[in-house]
Amino acid sequence: MTGSRIVALGHYQPSRVVTNDELAELVDTNDAWIRDRVGIVTRRIADTETVSDMAAAAAEKALANAGLTADDIDLVVVATCTAIDRSPNVACRVAARLGIVAPGAYDINTACSGFSYALGTVDHAVRAGAARNAIVIGAEKLSDVTNWTDRSTCIIFGDGAGAAVVSATGDNEPSGIGPVVWGSAPERGDAVRIEGWRPYIEQEGQSVFRWATTALAPLALQACERAGVDPGDIAAFVPHQANARIIDGIAKRLGMPNAIVAKDIVESGNTSAASVPLALSKLVERREIPSGAPVLLFGFGGGLTYAGQVIRCP
Template sequence: MTTGVNGTKVIGIGHYQPSKILTNEDLAKMVETNDEWIVSRVGIKERRVAEDESVADMAASAAEKALAGSGLAAADVDIVVVATCSAVDRVPNVAATVAARLGITAPAAMDVNTACSGFSHAVAVADHAIRAGAATRALVIGVEKLSDFTDWTDRSTCILFGDGAGAVVLAPVEGDEAPGVGPVVWGSVPEMSTAVRISAEHPYINQDGQSVFRWATTTLAPLARKTAEAAGVDIGDVGAVVFHQANLRIIEGIAKRLGADNAVIARDIVESGNTSAASVPLALSKMVARGEIASGAPVLLFGFGGGLTYAGQIIRCP
């Protein structure tokens, strides 16, 4: 056990996407659909699909980039938390596999499965561990290979999902430095736990899209505002908002109700599709790489989905 600290901050970020692009035109050759139909309903133009790459492969690639950006060596990390719902192997977990590949020595290694809200849950777990003195530096990854669980004959779901990974490195704040990761606001709606599901009886993604849409568009804006309040940040001062990339109509509907008028809104759904636990860090990393968020700016992260679970926090852009 080390001595606890006052807070943590994000010091590195990275992402990875497979090279294969699956466009709406490609899908129109597989099922009865077309570009106009897909874009009008969910806003997606294309998505990436992994072929020979596994969940661990993508997670390790994103993690390597985040570590490189942080300036830390693998030996400096002592906890690895991976958010995913699409790992095929039950044991070993993805976190342990990634740690072995990167040469991270004796870390706490765990996977978190809360589906689309997983990344914010994983960030909170790592932040809490460092604050409590149970760890010093963390590697947090959101990764999914949803193509393994997509029914490519079902046009209502196969248009939605893609593969990819995003990662961040967390480290303690120094001296009187303010925390760069705010308090988590998290919870669930147990009575809607089967709204998004992959079951043993039906091993493909199945969802009650309309019920999730109604819940998200009516409930999430107040929860997102609560997340900013918990961090002591005025919603008007938020530099960027990264919601789970579920559906462009949901994202734009929540953003309109949120009132973060000065914020850049992540719309990675258009080019990446819904990547579940990977969607928030993937979108965030791409925005940072494009220079869309100023260093130090408060960024609202908020994931929601299968379970039905939700979680969010404010972070400071590295």
């Protein structure tokens, strides 16, 4: 069995920026209240772009950054909870758009933890010899399921995509993706919902906040333990960008004094499965994390589900 590593990243966001002041024209809210409650200043909203469009754009950038071509890819996995069409899946549409021939292609839906779930399954596939080079994507168009008259949810969500190229490691090269820690609390699944044929996203914000800030830090530390990395050596912590207060609460409990904490929530809002790869790609693009440094990824949300792993920065 071989290991796997992330060799490159890419991301895509729509050009339309929606400010808090613009939302204040739709619902009873204001910029100061939104910043204080969730830490968001702006979010990107797609107009004509689909989930597949954004996923393909992020994947194309990651592929270019990896120095690989479509012919090198044999597996495409997309994490999303907002794809409108049931078939063909987003992964197949991305493969067609990029000209990838005959890859394994599937979508995965664990909502906001989706990217870490997808990355875990791809790591397993590479270790088992079922794939050599893969593209893992988190992509969401949450504006399609947002009720723009509900001030408790419309202030939170945004659209976008992030992607990673994952390749097998060499014979003498250590794995760059640590064991995944994943699980769920299905008895609390109603806390975040996108239900029905023409759904709106709904959530029990206080319930999710309490769960996230009390239950998740020990699970994130398990990912460090399984990877054999001391929390004090983590160079960056990239959690799901749910809410700035949740991010701060988890980070405080982790005891990672040297870690950069991703806060893409400020400019991008909550982009569900896209949030972890989107935030990670930006940190790497800005060269804020040294190549090879250990980074803790941790997603959590609808289901309620969670997943995380330690990766080595490409």
